[in-house]
Amino acid sequence: MEYENQEVIFKASHMHKAFGPTIALKDVDFELRRGEIRGLIGENGSGKSTIMSIAAGMQAATSGEMVYKGRPWAPKGMLEGQNGGIAMILQESNTIPGVTVAENLFAGREKEFAKFGFINIFKMYKAADAILAKFNITSFKGSTKINTLSFETRKLIEIMRAMEKDPEILVVDETTTALSFEGREILYKIINDMAANGKAVVFISHDLDEIMDKCTHVTVLRDGDIIDTLEKKDFDGKKISMLMVGRDIGDAYYREDFEATAGDEVELEFKNISYQGIKDFNLQIHKGEIVGIGGLSDCGMHIIGQIGFGARKPTSGSVERRGKVIKHPSSAIKLGVGYVSKNRDTEALMLEAPIKANIILPSLDKLSKFTFINPKTENEIVEQEIKNYSIKCIDSGMYVSKLSGGNKQKVSFAKWTAAKSDVIIMDCPTRGVDVAVKQAMYKIINEMKKSGKAILLISEEMAELIGMSDRLIVMKDFKISHEFERSKELKETDIIEYML
Amino acid sequence: MENKEDKVEKLETVVAEPSEGSVAVAAKKIGFGQKIANAFKKFFTREHLKEFAKKHIYDICALGGLVVCLIIFTIIPPIINGPRANIWRPISVKTLISQVSVYFILALGAVFIYLMGCMDISVGYQVGVFGAVFILVTNSSNLIAALLLIVIMGLACAVFNAFVGAYVKLPTVMSSVILMQLFNGALLSIFDDKGINDLVLSTDISIISSTWFRVVALVVLALIAFYLLTFTKIGKRSRAIGANKRAADLAGANLLATRIVCYCIFSVFLCLGAVMLIAKSNSIASSDTITYQMDIMIMLLMGGMPLSGGMKGKLFNAIIGTFTYVLLSRGLSACSVPTAYIMLVKSLVFVVIVCLTCRKPGNLLPR
Structure with missing residues (x-):
């Protein structure tokens, strides 16, 4: 019709x-x-x-x-x-966590399986299995606990x-x-x-x-x-x-240069890191360098990011910055390392808190003079960051939960620029943001590089890694499977070969 | 889709406009007087007032509760029991202040841990033991040594609470249950050993019991708490931990360190509260303090403190809560309501607050 x-x-x-x-x-x-x-x-x-x-x-x-x-x-x-x-x-x-697949599928409809006030759970499992079969799913059953999935x-x-x-x-x-x-x-x-x-x-x-x-x-x-x-x-x-x-976003999306550039100074060093499946992982990130890590989501790259920031403790080996060992996020921050988590709403931001409180949190140590934090300095920093990132908000007192996804992500970036971190570990920094925000993010990342910051970019998006990294590391099964230099010829298919 | 072309046209005009900056930045260029006038104008628009009311609903409710209590207990008692029942007679005000002073100090301290989403139900027993030890040591040795000893005891409890929370991964309320049992035992053994119900202090500390001293002490302590909560790392970090523990930890608010400091502040306030309590009658009885933990919790809730802590909690909650709670108790007894019924009213208020707060976040009152 x-x-x-x-x-x-x-x-x-x-x-x-x-x-x-x-x-x-x-x-x-x-x-x-x-x-x-x-x-x-x-x-x-x-x-x-x-x-x-x-x-x-x-x-x-x-x-x-x-x-x-x-x-x-x-x-x-x-x-x-x-x-x-x-x-x-x-x-x-x-x-609903903690219960079975069947209980999730029939949440609110338990009465259909009840007799004299008792639920016939086996009948429910059977009905759930029938639904799963309809969708050709055989890897789990109605009786499977949802937390195992x-x-x-x-x-x-x-x-x-x-x-x-x-x-x-x-x-x-x-x-x-x-x-x-x-x-x-x-x-x-x-x-x-x-x-x-x-x-x-x-x-x-x-x-x-x-x-x-x-x-x-x-x-x-x-x-x-x-x-x-x-x-x-x-x-x-x-x-x-x-x-x-609302405008032509043009072709300038990622970095325009195709030359791998980096300073000589090592800003962050992973030394013989072992943790769960990861064995003897070594990596150096230099001043003004963007090191990309790509791979499937469970290849261990996200763990590397967390170890780099001290959020996970390696079983052996150490992460060092200028000879000092990073043991905990607070020590990482003191040494000038920042971390943008991939779990924006649960790890990177306090949703039920004003933009201001979020942005200023990693900078508190720096701002505190004889225990006193000057609210004026605090406001100046926050206003500057809101302006730099053009965060769409009513004012800095607006709760982060009220912001859109892209603006939330900008706040999680602003935290580390406000703290003047020299090394920033970014885990999936453009997840769930649209093209215009992505473009703005890439511009910011590129500016960070130019100003001499060292960046570890962990991402599941190949195009982003190729477009931004000076050096691209591909991980597979917790190991580095290949390392690429920045080049115009690099294609997604080249990387995928080492990922799978 | 009828105005499709208009919209595409609008598209081009939008491009030409400068990108939106924050209002605050633009305001900087205007003079100070104008700025205040603008702020007033902005504040009193209907929309903004509505937004303001929505954002501060709990503070408004809490303040409303206090005002209602003030009005009711100013008018009703004299009507029922004659002018002698007026709660604003100088003698009544004096009692009111002495009652408020102990609760107020404890509530100020409790704010530091409630902001992190922690809870402590050993307050009463801790204050009881601190008070008893203070009297025993002062009587046998001297006042300074006694004060030092109870502060050290308090700090030890603080470290214990913080460690259990951070390493054993137990909710901090559980560590306070352990402390409650421990201090309950200690309290019983102190009084049972002596075979008495109250301990009397032999040194004169009547200066502390004077109304003026109490008022000044309360103001000073409130200012110290205000400074710590508003202008220091510890205040900001404790709120951040309440708002999102994981995000706060990843932004440098070390959970263990912040907890230790906050619990230490809490303990120091408990010690001061114990001294203030003793000053009331130069003695302490075994049953004086046992209802304190629940009293503190109800006071903070009445003042609008969310049980989960976070950004919405503030000093204001402790101040409003304490006054409302004490006024409620005093007012009801001035109306000749028997003590048992006062307890009933208090528990009813508690139930109402819990009902209002036990909803999903964002509804009516915070959790």
Whole structure:
């Protein structure tokens, strides 16, 4: 059937959402038809998740109307949204820890398996196994404890749970980055099946290639406003990025030079480090050098980052900076080493705290004079960092939890520039941020290099490693499998060969 | 999509505009007077007031509680029991201050550990033992030695609490359970050995019991606590630990070191509280202090302190909480409510606060 002839399943008119003075959605109109896979793309904080979270009942709009399946729609909570047929899979983990897969799949539906107040757990396991079989999953069972499964697999269970209610509209919010390769294939199949059966899918992602590949339509948002909606035939990567960012982001994305440069001074040295699977790991990072480490997520590279900052204690060997051993994060900070954790919300930031408190925390030792920390100096530093990174906020007292993903990441960078760290270990620094923020981050990293800082860049994105590193180390099974020099000829396939 | 072209046009205009900087930076260029006027203007907009109320909901609730207590207990007791029951008679105010002074010092100290999300339920027994030891040593030796000894005991407890939390990975409330048992035993053996219910101090410390001394001491201690919490590493780090232990540790707020310092400050305040308690009647009884741990917890909660600690906790919570709590007890007894019922009212207040706070973070009151 022609797209125009398809029934409009969901419609929002004049939808407006404000969080105090911050406007997340500006009076937008949005329409979704049966059979379509709609991509929503936009920068962090553009309002793409907000629209659908309102539709799914996670939050209420400040004003505006919604019509769903021809009737006015105003769900009071996620449960009402789900029961009505709008299911949303979120970026964050949403499974119940400590119980089995089956209990997660049937959370809230235990009554279906109960007799005289007792739950027949075996019946539940059996039903869960049947669902798993439907998705061709054999690696675990309904009776498996959820804690034994990886984060990626747990995400898959969330998807299955959402699909169990047979939703009319499925909203997938930044989920694919949290899925394994196999999980992604399962999700894509679900999406295609739903569209083929006359249901609708909304796919929210940062990944432009993925959106263009999987969606039938794409809506671009910027600063809470819908900028444009394109059909598949009009998809053009460059045009969509331009609509998203509001300007041509140009070709200058990574570093423009292709020469490996570094000073002579060793700024950080890993000496014969052993820890779990890692044996005798040696690495030197020089002044003004970006050393990239790439590999699969469990190759040991993230552990190396933590050891470098003293957050994990090696069983033998030591990490030294100018002859002094790093034993603990506080000693690392005193020696001028900073660390941007890959787990932004749990390790890098205090979400329920003002931007100011977050930025200033690693600098407290430096600022303290006879126990006194001058609030004026503190404010000056924070304001300077907010300006340098152009962090979008009302003021420095705004809570970090209220910021968008990209701005949160900027705060976690600002902590270390405020502390004037000379060595910065970055673990997946651009995870979950959009192109414009990424570009800004790369520029900052490059400026750090130029100002003589030594950087250890740990990343799962090959393009980023090739684009930024002076030296690229590939790890496989806790060992360095190869080392590349910066070069124009270096390709992703060259690296993957040593990763797998 | 009807205004698609408008929006694409807008796209170009947005590009031309300078990127958004913070308001605070722009404000720097204006004069001081203008700045204050602007701040006032900004503050009294309806939207901002709403935002302010939302952000400070617990402080407003806590302050509201105090004001309600003030109004009720100023008006009701004289109506029921005549002018003698007025809680603002000089003699009543004096008793009020002496009652507040002990609680206030303990609450000030407790703020340091509650901010980290820690809790201590051995407060009462610790204060009891510190008081008893203080009297025994002063009677047999001298006051300075006694003070030194109880401070050393306090610091030992602090280190114990911090170590158990950091190395055994037990919640700090568990280490305080151990201390509670230990100090309870000590308290019993001190009083049982002597076969008496109270110990009397033979040295005169009446200067401490004068109302003026108490008021000055409270102000000075509150200022010291304010300085430590607002302008030093320790205050900022203790809040950071409450907000996110892991992130704080990775940003240089060494968990063990911060905990040790905070517990040490707490212990010093407990010692001072013990001395203040003894000064009230120049003696201490075995049952004087046993309700303190719960009293302190309720006071802080009443003052708006989140149980999980973090950025929302502050000194203000201790101040408001102490006054509300003492006013509630004094006011109810001035209304001739029997002690048993006062306990009941206190526990009801506690239940209400717990109900309001035991929701997910972000709801009504913080946890």
